[in-house]
Amino acid sequence: MAENFDIQILDSPLSAEAAISFVQSDSCGAIDVFIGTVRNHTAGKTVFKLSFEAYEKMAVQEMEKIAQQAADQWPVDKLAFHHRVGDLAVGETAVIIAVSTPHRQASFEACKYAIDTLKQTVPIWKKEFFEGGEIWVAAHP
Amino acid sequence: MAENFDIQILDSPLSAEAAISFVQSDSCGAIDVFIGTVRNHTAGKTVFKLSFEAYEKMAVQEMEKIAQQAADQWPVDKLAFHHRVGDLAVGETAVIIAVSTPHRQASFEACKYAIDTLKQTVPIWKKEFFEGGEIWVAAHP
């Protein structure tokens, strides 16, 4: 993996501080950080928890591709990309993406690209546990 | 101040963790955080430090206006907006903006609006100390 990327799938709580420390760079003036957290409701249902599973080997590879694509499109100095697996309670963090760039516009665009693309290509699946049932998110049309 | 905003001008180091904790919300799935840091160069010059001063009373008011304008345009649940004053070394954090929203797109847009508007309206001034001189940034055409 390129040494300016820090890509991890973890079954323990994620740390925004760790992601931010990794991307800090004296040559950069901007860091954008996206944090995805577990909401207490979705589509009008009360959610108790989420459970994430990953095809880890491929998920890490796909996250690396995304980081590289971001670095090809914007002047990314460093990028941290951490995703949690296992059971997550409401309020816990599922994903953190931090990107450092010389100027701010690129940090927003690269970070947004990474989270948008994660949701399309990275083999990670989320099961929602709500009042009265459970469902694999997005599985059906 | 609206209780869902945390607006501060500080002469001590800023904490991303504090800003993120403030905006965390069980009803939100997204937090975007922008961190502005001191770069070691600008326009080809080596920068040693920056010094920020603020017309604090008005700066806080203008930051509150920005937070409110963001909340008027996007479904912002909470917003933290911290700016540092005094002398900052290379790598230190000058500003942190954290925004929580139900979904991710709004978090990016509201955060970007806040930092873009800060740079236009908030009475804070930055002096750059570089090899061979010092300059009030953006003062002259």
Place this chain on the structure above:
Amino acid sequence: MKIELLAFGITKDILGGRQVSYEWEGPANVEGLLLSLREKHPQLADLKSLKVAVNSEYAGLDKTIGPQDEVVLIPPVSGG
């Protein structure tokens, strides 16, 4: 062709396990596998999408599958 198939997300529930031995007649490629699977497990046809990864890369329908390949069912992803 007979392979060990890995299934994630909802496909694990439909196939009844993370790793299942799976045998099919017909072409030894992704298309042949998917045709057979959808016939045997009609619920797979109800998914919004169903991709196959071979050796941890997304594979096209004409990708050949051998007994040594790591073959994985990828239902619609939902990370983040």
Place this chain on the structure above:
Amino acid sequence: MKIELLAFGITKDILGGRQVSYEWEGPANVEGLLLSLREKHPQLADLKSLKVAVNSEYAGLDKTIGPQDEVVLIPPVSGG
């Protein structure tokens, strides 16, 4: 009109202090103040912009200024 004027950023350097007593002839409003200041301190005319805040709100040129108002010079801001 005579007021205590607060100056930040480069205007502090140009006027020689954070707080200066300033007296001018002519209209007791923002426009009158700025005209007088630019005449006395020509460097102020070189700035990219120069705004005035009265009681911590940006003020238009016709905003009247009284002795009790807090009047502040706002050169181009550069926070963040």
